[in-house]
Amino acid sequence: MKVLFVAAEAAPIVKVGGLGDVAGSLPPSLMRLGVDIRVAIPWYPDIDAVTWKISENKGVGETRLGDTDVPVYLLSRDVFANTGKHEAIVGTDEEEKWFAGFCAAIIEFIRGSDWKPDVFHGNDWHVAQALEHFEKATTEELRSWGYASANLASLVTIHNLSYHTEVLRKAILSADLINAVSPSYAREILTEEFCEGLCAELNERKVDLSGVINGIDYGFWDPKKDAFISSQYGGENWMEGKKRNKEALVAKLGFSANDRLLLGFVGRLDPHQKGVLVLAGAIERLVNMGCQVVILGSGNARAEKALQQVCERHPESCKALLKYDEALAHQIYAGADALVIPSRFEPCGLIQMIAMKYGTLPIAHAVGGLKDTIQDGKNGILYENYDSSAFVQAVERAYRMFTDQGSQWGNMVQSAMKADFSWDRSAQEYVKLYERALEKSKNTHSMSLRHI
């Protein structure tokens, strides 16, 4: 089966958020299952041809995904030529125009390529116009592209419904199948609270909508091999390992004590999704309870200011580092005792899985993929209401477990470190979705032929 996997970013070549991690780690797992998978991303001007060993063939860049054998195509260099750094254009309105250009390049690429995908697997709103084109393409058009059976099946994966929702709407209406990045999010987006105005469309496509939980790449996320942290450790020596990393982190942050419950927050400071104002509104109470807090992330001026102001009042136990810093993120995963995830909604969330691998317990709002990956009281803490009080109460619960002399905290850490969120199982689910999409598009096609 030949699959073209299309996304706006793919780690390690280019990454702003979780979508990039998924596009960097799911395709290699699919290749291991025998899928002939190839990845296409935009050729942003800040992708360095030398670093990523890119060769050019008729205007298309060609390379491999990191140290894997998965082929990567870089498309539409001319469209993005004057956009500047990829990071800077994310979230701007102009993006829509550029991604329409990217979609045109995808269509052109499939038309001109000798390698014809059976399945087009697109991600998020970026691929909408391409999906729309495939849906409307006539049998003659697809035949002229070289499709013997005039068949190109499609799947769109929703990583987040809240960006460019009107464009994403087209993708939802056009793809053969749709999936969200967790079973809970797939259910939630059928409701007013989470559907971002697309309840009618999503409910109309309900039978074609499913949820597949993301995985993480344990080749990269492993405290035993992590070069960014000062002391490597595994399940057998987690207590000693985490203690050393905590000491190093506390020293780096300039905090006074190293026996407190150290809470980390890592991520985009997006008040719409990530609950950063819930966090800002809770910090005073967390600090008074005896916790230390470290925040790493950037993205929203109001949230940045709110966090900065409250941390400045408690420099001995609160620090807001308003930037993206890969090394520091790893040091927080390793050195913190717990990671707070107060998101309003979370399609999947990857940091809770990473934190668990590092023996850092997630304290999270019971929503979306957080609910599907964390077991309350077993490998983390979940709480129900989206507000600062519910969040503070959850931290209080964690605080009691952390400070009492019993074994519950340690047991939870060990069970978190054993949890398995590797891609293998989810990659198999994607293969099944590809097969279903193929089946579905074949049926649609034979029906339309009958009507000729």
Ligand code: GLC
């Ligand atoms: C988006 C979502 C996040 C998800 C990621 C990868 O960034 O907000 O929840 O984990 O995509 O699918």
